Amino acid sequence: MATNLWKYIRSKGHGPEQDARQKTAKELLSFKSASKAKRLLDFSFQTSQYGFPNRPSALAYDAKLNVIAIGTRSGSVKIYGAPGVECYAQHDNDSPVTNLIFLPGQTGKFLRFPGRFISVCEDNTLYLWEINSQDNRTTIECINRSVLESRLKKISAVCLSSFYDQLYLGTEGGNIYVLDWNSFVFVEAAVIHLDAATQSTEGIARVAPGPVEAVAEHPTDSDQLLIGYSKGLVVLWDLKEKAVCSFLLGAASKPTESLEKPNVVYGPFPCKPIPKMLWRTTKGPNPFLILSGGMPRSRYGDHQTVTVMQGEKHVVFDFTSKVVDFLTIGGKLELPYLFVIHSSSITTSHYVGDVSPELWTSLTAAGRAAKRVPSSRKSPGRYPAVSLSSITPPKTTRCC
Structure with missing residues (x-):
């Protein structure tokens, strides 16, 4: 047994055999990586980005441009405009995006879709991006950076x-x-x-x-x-x-000053941290106080919540996944989609081409019935993301 143990210890050392084995492993790994890169290069024209991004980490909204920007942990930024229209950009260092800030009132080179925004990455790099449109094509260009x-x-x-x-x-x-x-x-x-x-x-x-x-x-x-x-x-x-x-x-800081009594929302027992809080004024006397987290650890430690308070009104929204960020836009809005595909986890998908007009009419009718909002509750405004209109003419062939 001692002999076998000594052989095992020697096999884990850094002798000539072990070095040769590690060199072979590195060469094999580099060969696999090169082969994979070649395959990705050969078929890169067949890939595309669509839908909600994976691992979101930052959120921003521009009220003038009517677009939403989402940054991810993989270093990508997606701009959402009108339904079905998306723009995609990737940071060269693939560092996670921690903040996105739109610069209101800024214009790009081509005034059809003006807009600039700054992205802050986890490695302390800041990028200045510009949304431009030329020849019926919308692009996101990085025009400057600083570290x-x-x-x-x-x-x-x-x-x-x-x-x-x-x-x-x-x-x-x-x-x-x-x-x-x-x-x-x-x-x-x-x-x-x-x-x-x-x-x-x-x-x-x-x-x-x-x-x-x-x-x-x-x-x-x-x-x-x-x-x-x-x-x-x-x-x-x-x-x-x-x-x-x-x-x-x-x-x-001064003896003559008076402090307001702290408002303990979910105390007095230990509660979760409050990562973000917003104070929004209204036409009435009571402002909105919106915060994420803050729930008691003992009973709601595994819940992901956003609390909205206005005067005596108190509403808690419980989400199934972690709340990364949130913002306020205002007004009750009707979603321009058939249904919210992220209301539950997607386990499978199937593509069907050449859908018959009868089936397509039934699907759209079902969607309108599902998202119908009473006129008294419907916002007079349009859905927030309406810019960057589709540049592709509608096709007669339908798919689902």
Whole structure:
């Protein structure tokens, strides 16, 4: 038995036989990879992208262009316009997309489908994309890129200025960097350093307030920036004076100030984190408060929820998969599809060509009946994604 054990240990060593075996394995793997790449190259003209992307990681909507952008963990970006119309782009480094930001009011080279947006990847690379249309073909072109290097500069929060000329980037090191998107370079003079932002604070937050969790511009004063850190420190920063206006650390920064009583939605027992929260005003006195997560761990730890509150109204939406991101558009809308294919997992699919007109009429009638909304509840507006109209003329042959 000892002899067999000694042979096993020697077989796991780095002798000549083991090195030869590893070299053979590498050569075989490289041969397989080359063969696979050749096959993909030979048949690349037969492949295409369609449908909802796999492993989504970021979401953005442009109200002017009426398009939706979705980034994925594989480094791709898909733009959805009118029903059946999609555009696809791929980052050259295949790094996961963490943020997508549309630049309102920006135009491309060809004014038929203007639009620009910025994508932020997990490796701290930022890309500037442009949606263009020429010769009845819509494309997404990468026109610029920039990298925020250093391990302590890993981007953790993003905020676009109200004038759409600068992008504030919060990092895990605690600093705020500013990107001028016109030149797509970082403005060194505009960096908000952690030491300067915490010089008026006290206690542990001044020593280690943690990464930047959120950055937001003042809604009525574009010269003020609200910065939130992971340890609970919140700083109001004046961009002109380059100084702290006020701060909050578990208590009021001034003795004369009064704090509102915290609103414990699902307490007092331990609850799940709240990754995202939105505050939306209305014409009435009660605004909307929308948040993801926050449910009690003991009973709803495995639930994926989005909570909507307005005054005394309280509604919780429970989803079957993780909520990556969400946004608000407004109005009740009728989906322009036969049915929502992602309401449950897809296990199989089948293609049928040359569908008879009778069957096609029955299918469309069933779809209209299923998605019919009472006129009192129907939104007067169109479905959000309506841009980038189809450039292919309709065919007489139908398939399903």
